[in-house]
Amino acid sequence: MQEFTNETIDLENLPKYQDVVLTAPNPKYWNVIVINLSIILLLVGGGLATLFYLVDDEKPNPLYLLAGYLLFSALLFTIHRLSFKKRGYALREKDIIYKHGLIAETTTIIPIHRIQHVALDEGITSRSYGLATLQIFTAGGQTGHIHIAGIEVEKAKIIKEALVKRLDLLENLTAEQ
Amino acid sequence: MENDFSKPQRQSAAGIIIMAGYSIQQVVRALIIPFIVFAVKAERAHLLYFFAGAGVLVLLTLIYSYFNYLKFTFFLDDKKQEFIINKGVFNKTLLTIPLEKIQQVNINQSLLQKIIGVYSLQIDTAGGADKEVSIKAINEASAYILKEHLLNGKKAEGTPSLDEELPKLNTEIPFLSISPATLLKVGLTSNYGSSVALLIGFAYALFHNTKEILRAFDTDNGQVEAAIEKGFTIASIGFLVIAVIFILLIINIIRTFVKYYDFKISKHKHSLLISTGLLTKKNTLLSPNKVQITTYSQNYFQRKFNMLNLSLKQADSGNPKDPKDLEKSNLSIPGCSPAEKDEILKMILGNIPNHAKTFAPNFRFINLPIIFSAILPVGIYIGLWLNIPEVKPFYPLAIAYFVISIIMIYFSYKRHRLMVNQEFIIKKSGIWDVSFEHIFPHKIQAITTFQYPWHKNVDVGHVNLHTAAGVIHFKYGSYTEIKNLVNYWLYQVESSDEDWM
Numbered sequence: 001m002q003e004f005t006n007e008t009i010d011l012e013n014l015p016k017y018q019d020v021v022l023t024a025p026n027p028k029y030w031n032v033i034v035i036n037l038s039i040i041l042l043l044v045g046g047g048l049a050t051l052f053y054l055v056d057d058e059k060p061n062p063l064y065l066l067a068g069y070l071l072f073s074a075l076l077f078t079i080h081r082l083s084f085k086k087r088g089y090a091l092r093e094k095d096i097i098y099k100h101g102l103i104a105e106t107t108t109i110i111p112i113h114r115i116q117h118v119a120l121d122e123g124i125t126s127r128s129y130g131l132a133t134l135q136i137f138t139a140g141g142q143t144g145h146i147h148i149a150g151i152e153v154e155k156a157k158i159i160k161e162a163l164v165k166r167l168d169l170l171e172n173l174t175a176e177q
Numbered sequence: 178m179e180n181d182f183s184k185p186q187r188q189s190a191a192g193i194i195i196m197a198g199y200s201i202q203q204v205v206r207a208l209i210i211p212f213i214v215f216a217v218k219a220e221r222a223h224l225l226y227f228f229a230g231a232g233v234l235v236l237l238t239l240i241y242s243y244f245n246y247l248k249f250t251f252f253l254d255d256k257k258q259e260f261i262i263n264k265g266v267f268n269k270t271l272l273t274i275p276l277e278k279i280q281q282v283n284i285n286q287s288l289l290q291k292i293i294g295v296y297s298l299q300i301d302t303a304g305g306a307d308k309e310v311s312i313k314a315i316n317e318a319s320a321y322i323l324k325e326h327l328l329n330g331k332k333a334e335g336t337p338s339l340d341e342e343l344p345k346l347n348t349e350i351p352f353l354s355i356s357p358a359t360l361l362k363v364g365l366t367s368n369y370g371s372s373v374a375l376l377i378g379f380a381y382a383l384f385h386n387t388k389e390i391l392r393a394f395d396t397d398n399g400q401v402e403a404a405i406e407k408g409f410t411i412a413s414i415g416f417l418v419i420a421v422i423f424i425l426l427i428i429n430i431i432r433t434f435v436k437y438y439d440f441k442i443s444k445h446k447h448s449l450l451i452s453t454g455l456l457t458k459k460n461t462l463l464s465p466n467k468v469q470i471t472t473y474s475q476n477y478f479q480r481k482f483n484m485l486n487l488s489l490k491q492a493d494s495g496n497p498k499d500p501k502d503l504e505k506s507n508l509s510i511p512g513c514s515p516a517e518k519d520e521i522l523k524m525i526l527g528n529i530p531n532h533a534k535t536f537a538p539n540f541r542f543i544n545l546p547i548i549f550s551a552i553l554p555v556g557i558y559i560g561l562w563l564n565i566p567e568v569k570p571f572y573p574l575a576i577a578y579f580v581i582s583i584i585m586i587y588f589s590y591k592r593h594r595l596m597v598n599q600e601f602i603i604k605k606s607g608i609w610d611v612s613f614e615h616i617f618p619h620k621i622q623a624i625t626t627f628q629y630p631w632h633k634n635v636d637v638g639h640v641n642l643h644t645a646a647g648v649i650h651f652k653y654g655s656y657t658e659i660k661n662l663v664n665y666w667l668y669q670v671e672s673s674d675e676d677w678m
Contacts, residue, residue: 012661014664014665014668015664016660016664017663101627104628104629108623108625109623109624110622111671112671114622114623114670139622139645140622140643141647143648144643144648
């Protein structure tokens with residue numbers, strides 16, 4: 001106990017992950033979300049509409065259905081909008097931080113020398129806006145990975161380069177020892 | 178066989194028989210039911226063709242195994258620190274395993290191998306790659322030397338020759354061995370879960386296969402179902418429950434004996450040599466620094482017997498749904514005494530953790546479980562009670578369920594603790610089996626913290642520590658304390674250059 005309370009003083013002076021200023025994803029990524037969501041909603045709506053016309057049973061008022069569909073869509077957009085606002089990432093000297101989550105505000109921190117590999121993913125919609133998703137993998141399984149969507153391709157490449165380089169650097173250092 | 182592994186070499190010649198044995202076993206396993214059906218239904222005259230066909234199949238398997246044996250070579254590249262395997266008759270495969278990626282080397286002996294007098298050597302690698310590498314036939318001395326080379330890499334370069342190595346192998350004194358009496362206690366007190374699963378699996382297989390055979394004879398008219406139904410009406414439920422518990426305990430004891438008979442741990446240079454098994458002997462050489470999570474657990478009965486279960490988790494291949502993989506990366510030591518537990522902890526962790534600061538969860542921990550596991554089911558029952566008269570007599574069950582679930586939730590809350598000191602993080606948890614999971618901060622791969630908005634004012638939050646062998650959760654702690662701890666752990670991980678494996 002003695003030893004630990006000694007450490008607690010140090011604890012106060014350690015760099016605080018919770019105070020790091022986070023960079024929000026590029027605002028243009030909102031357009032990507034809107035386009036993707038719209039495509040999905042249109043497909044679902046179209047499917048439901050065909051089903052509605054094909055089934056011969058007694059039909060409820062189509063206006064109600066349309067209202068329900070619109071309400072659901074609006075809700076979906078609101079949720080995505082709010083959750084988009086919550087996202088942020090930061091690259092520190094020795095780790096990378098990503099915060100997300102609408103209801104549970106989740107912060108994931110990966111120390112750079114625990115990264116297994118880094119991938120850059122450009123979806124079709126994202127690419128037309130010059131954006132990319134940075135995926136960072138660890139040995140900690142599914143839940144220990146980070147996917148940061150909506151970073152400008154150039155910036156994402158720089159971050160990726162920085163992460164990978166530091167990985168190499170660390171490996172070289174340990175190899176020399 | 179030579180013991181210079183730097184040149185490509187084949188397996189022990191007995192490997193032909195072993196490989197043929199395995200192939201035939203596979204073929205038989207796949208074709209047994211159609212075979213039986215065919216043998217029963219076919220006419221006499223056709224049976225001759227049938228046996229001729231089977232003979233040809235066996236011959237082909239033997240020839241294939243011979244070529245397989247010829248094409249299978251392996252060697253150790255000392256310069257590049259790689260183990261290289263060439264194999265395949267039709268599809269050639271070149272497997273290169275960097276020595277640093279090897280996390281465990283197992284030497285096993287199946288019944289067939291025991292008769293012929295060879296061993297199989299199996300290499301487990303870390304991370305993603307689910308390529309399992311095994312050499313099916315190798316003699317004992319070579320197996321152990323190769324194992325040592327594989328696990329120690331460069332350090333093994335100057336290892337003494339065979340003559341000096343062997344006496345050492347034989348004179349090893351195990352520092353832990355488990356007696357049959359202890360195994361009996363272990364069988365009586367633990368691992369009920371997997372035995373239940375086994376029993377259900379067995380019952381299903383029995384049901385299914387009986388039906389299959391009856392169908393082959395064109396006589397399936399639902400007798401099996403009828404017999405079961407009849408059985409249920411005759412035997413009273415109480416008798417059935419006792420019988421099931423009895424069978425369960427018997428299965429549990431048998432399983433424990435088969436798996437852990439003659440369980441020994443000895444120190445072998447820098448690693449632990451664990452050998453166990455009744456029918457097939459399993460030898461595992463494990464280097465302590467590859468263990469990710471060290472757990473010991475104890476339930477009420479085990480506490481009375483003064484013994485514990487210990488399990489050592491290594492990095493899994495990232496596929497948690499594969500039970501085989503889970504078992505492989507999870508070594509368990511059943512029934513050790515507290516002194517033996519301390520001994521093993523000392524070997525794996527360096528010293529026995531003490532003087533830790535304990536963090537307890539907020540009382541809000543119990544809210545959700547009480548609502549979803551206690552109030553909601555009982556509420557549904559009350560709803561039914563009001564509307565369906567048939568369920569009314571069952572109210573004592575509902576009351577018992579409510580009380581038991583509340584008690585269980587309370588215990589899970591009381592036992593959910595996180596202990597932290599400079600060297601270790603210990604997570605205590607459990608309702609019946611109380612377990613203590615130990616990890617080193619430098620084994621952390623990633624940290625996740627999260628908080629629900631309605632907990633912001635009361636400063637309650639959660640933290641997940643991701644390791645290569647699973648996640649450690651601490652829920653409903655003080656969020657300020659959690660944040661401090663996370664900063665401290667990050668500092669520990671990022672300032673040390675200790676490797677996680």
